[in-house]
Amino acid sequence: MENSSNLKPCPFCGSNKVFLKSDYTRIVQTDGGYTVYSIQCSNCDIETSRYMNRNQVISKWQNRPKRERIDDDTLSSLKSLIHIFFLK
Numbered sequence: 001m002e003n004s005s006n007l008k009p010c011p012f013c014g015s016n017k018v019f020l021k022s023d024y025t026r027i028v029q030t031d032g033g034y035t036v037y038s039i040q041c042s043n044c045d046i047e048t049s050r051y052m053n054r055n056q057v058i059s060k061w062q063n064r065p066k067r068e069r070i071d072d073d074t075l076s077s078l079k080s081l082i083h084i085f086f087l088k
């Protein structure tokens with residue numbers, strides 16, 4: 001396991017104990033093998049999908065979409081709709 005302190009914190013628990021994990025699978029018939037990479041949080045144990053490409057899993061982790069805040073106008077429109085449909 002590789003400690004990558006430059007990885008963003010876990011989106012679920014906020015922990016910085018996230019690691020780049022690699023698993024090597026040996027293929028006996030060919031005397032070769034392949035490695036898959038994922039990122040795991042050692043605090044809450046979530047793990048990403050596994051990728052053959054190390055940089056791809058890192059870039060997916062680092063570029064997660066941000067949670068958007070609802071602006072005040074949208075919020076008040078939503079409140080009016082709720083009022084119209086459920087509170088009349």
Ligand SMILES: [Zn+2]
Nearest residue numbers: 010013041044
């Ligand atoms: Zn976590």
